[in-house]
Amino acid sequence: MGKLDGRVVIITGAARGQGEQEARLFAAEGAKVLLGDVLDEQGAAVAKEIGEDRARYVRMDVSREEDWAAAVTAAKESFGRIDGLVNNAGILRFNELTATPLEEFQQVVQVNQVGAFLGIKSVAPEIEAAGGGTIVNTSSYTGLTGMAYVGTYAATKAAILGLTRVAALELAARGIRVNAMCPGAVDTPMANPGLLDPGNMTAEAREAMADLYRRVVPMGRVGRPEEIARLALFLTGEDSSYITGQPFVIDGGWMAGVSVL
Numbered sequence: 357m358g359k360l361d362g363r364v365v366i367i368t369g370a371a372r373g374q375g376e377q378e379a380r381l382f383a384a385e386g387a388k389v390l391l392g393d394v395l396d397e398q399g400a401a402v403a404k405e406i407g408e409d410r411a412r413y414v415r416m417d418v419s420r421e422e423d424w425a426a427a428v429t430a431a432k433e434s435f436g437r438i439d440g441l442v443n444n445a446g447i448l449r450f451n452e453l454t455a456t457p458l459e460e461f462q463q464v465v466q467v468n469q470v471g472a473f474l475g476i477k478s479v480a481p482e483i484e485a486a487g488g489g490t491i492v493n494t495s496s497y498t499g500l501t502g503m504a505y506v507g508t509y510a511a512t513k514a515a516i517l518g519l520t521r522v523a524a525l526e527l528a529a530r531g532i533r534v535n536a537m538c539p540g541a542v543d544t545p546m547a548n549p550g551l552l553d554p555g556n557m558t559a560e561a562r563e564a565m566a567d568l569y570r571r572v573v574p575m576g577r578v579g580r581p582e583e584i585a586r587l588a589l590f591l592t593g594e595d596s597s598y599i600t601g602q603p604f605v606i607d608g609g610w611m612a613g614v615s616v617l
């Protein structure tokens with residue numbers, strides 16, 4: 357028996373990274389998954405590998421309300437209903453606040469913050485109609501603490517925590533639990549663009565990255581996307597049946613305090 361037998365879950369940004377691992381793990385635990393992303397080739401390949409009976413890919417830009425409507429229709433056509441959502445899609449831009457062009461700020465808000473809002477707005481009524489379920493939003497530890505040069509991103513991730521709390525309050529009576537994950541550094545193309553072209557990553561670059569995490573993360577290493585997927589599974593499945601409205605930090609201890617070692 358899987359932990360998500362009979363569940364139907366939409367996962368955004370599922371073509372790679374954490375979203376891909378969430379789709380693979382959820383399907384392995386018995387769920388049917390609708391993968392949404394803007395990376396069509398990769399997204400379709402992941403869905404194909406998982407298997408047509410359990411997974412379907414649709415192109416969706418999470419900042420477009422019409423794409424959400426199309427994704428909801430596709431999920432219902434393929435799997436009959438929807439009772440879960442993982443708002444995972446996100447983008448990161450490095451910049452000092454005073455140097456950030458307004459357009460860049462607005463682009464990050466559109467994907468991270470508006471995307472999560474539209475997900476809740478579009479999918480919650482479907483989850484309610486299915487008899488209840490879960491929404492998991494992907495915030496970040498920068499949603500809880502500051503980090504220089506990611507001001508725009510941090511603002512959207514803090515906003516996602518606000519959305520999570522309010523959605524939990526408003527949706528509890530409709531049988532929907534809403535929680536958020538706050539990952540620290542995770543080894544995906546977002547935190548480690550070298551992964552997009554591993555052949556060109558020098559041994560020095562790899563070692564510099566490993567050394568950074570050895571110094572700043574108490575557990576001494578970067579997180580793996582599979583580890584975040586297991587938290588998403590916990591928050592989507594019955595193991596978290598009495599939990600709603602909460603942020604869950606998953607960061608190897610990075611936020612526990614100031615490291616002097």
Ligand SMILES: NC(=O)c1ccc[n+]([C@@H]2O[C@H](COP(=O)([O-])OP(=O)(O)OC[C@H]3O[C@@H](n4cnc5c(N)ncnc54)[C@H](O)[C@@H]3O)[C@@H](O)[C@H]2O)c1
Nearest residue numbers: 369373374393417418444445446496539541542544546547
């Ligand atoms: N990697 C980290 O260190 C880290 C830390 C904390 C939080 N997060 C968050 O985790 C989530 C997943 O990121 P990841 O680490 O897997 O990075 P990633 O860049 O590998 O994956 C992000 C996915 O989102 C997709 N995406 C981007 N814009 C989109 C849009 N408009 N519509 C639909 N899909 C879109 C991308 O194509 C990609 O497949 C993000 O919300 C990110 O902010 C990541």
